[in-house]
Amino acid sequence: MTQHSAPCPVPEEQQPLNEYQELQRSWFFRWALSPFPQLWKPLLWLWLASWLVAGPVAAASFMPSRHWGKFLLTSATGAWLPVGLILLQLYLGWRYVCDRLARPVVCYEESGWFDGQLWQKPPDILSRDRLIVAYEIRPLLHRLEQLFALGGVWILGGVLSWPFLP
Template sequence: MMESSVSICPVPSEQLPINEYQELRESWFFSWATLDWVSYVRKMAWVWGWSWLLTGPVASASFAPQKAPGQFILCGAALSSFFIGLVLLQLYLGWMYVRDRLACVNVIYEESGWYDGQCWTKPPEVFTRDQLIATYEVQPILQRLQRTFAILVLSFGIGSLIWIIL
């Protein structure tokens, strides 16, 4: 029964929420959020470490490492964490978009790509499938990203307290 509903679907294949979800899941960048916890933390640490190539010189220009090593490290770490924040924001927005598309009963799409927006109402079986994917596949990814944001904010708070002590 689902085959017939999907086969008469007017939405171009690349704009179907299930295909957008699959594309995001298989993409190089967005798949980071789906990795096991250790691999996910490694990716975030990798971004943080490499961002020191940009933030290290800025931090050293502000705080000489020989004279103020604590401020240098905290400044560089905070600036590098800003890059982690940007990565997390991009991941979160991408997954949130797909989750919203999966959870909505109507699919807005473009037929020719020139401002001819159309709307297709998902049949019940397609809507149910998409709801299940949004709830059990995408929502845990979003929760992981939210927890990571919380840890990042907590680390900024701890770094601020250490800064005051120094």
């Protein structure tokens, strides 16, 4: 960070830039930084692993030999639930940091929950933070939103096709 006449009173771990860098270093949140092919890989593995639970649960409701279409759709949708939760956690973590970087005022705690303070960002820090939001975080959030939309299309397609499945 650049030096200012008034030092930043926000504790290091609560400064939005440091929170952003912490997410970049995080094993879990770093997934969202990956381009689509690399982002799909762990999500696909999680989806496949989730079939170990979703398959037997769906088979208890729809016997695969008699209702194979409903079994497959129910299993696939049930296996998508953990993937959706992972995507939601990624989205919420990055969205929180995005909001903290984009705001001109930083809320922080000096020593506990009872002493909230506000700090007005100087123009150069606000500009830097908003550039990070525009060029780094918003594209990442857009990718995650696209994956949510894909899951929504899957579920909508399943609902619309349900009456026609064997």
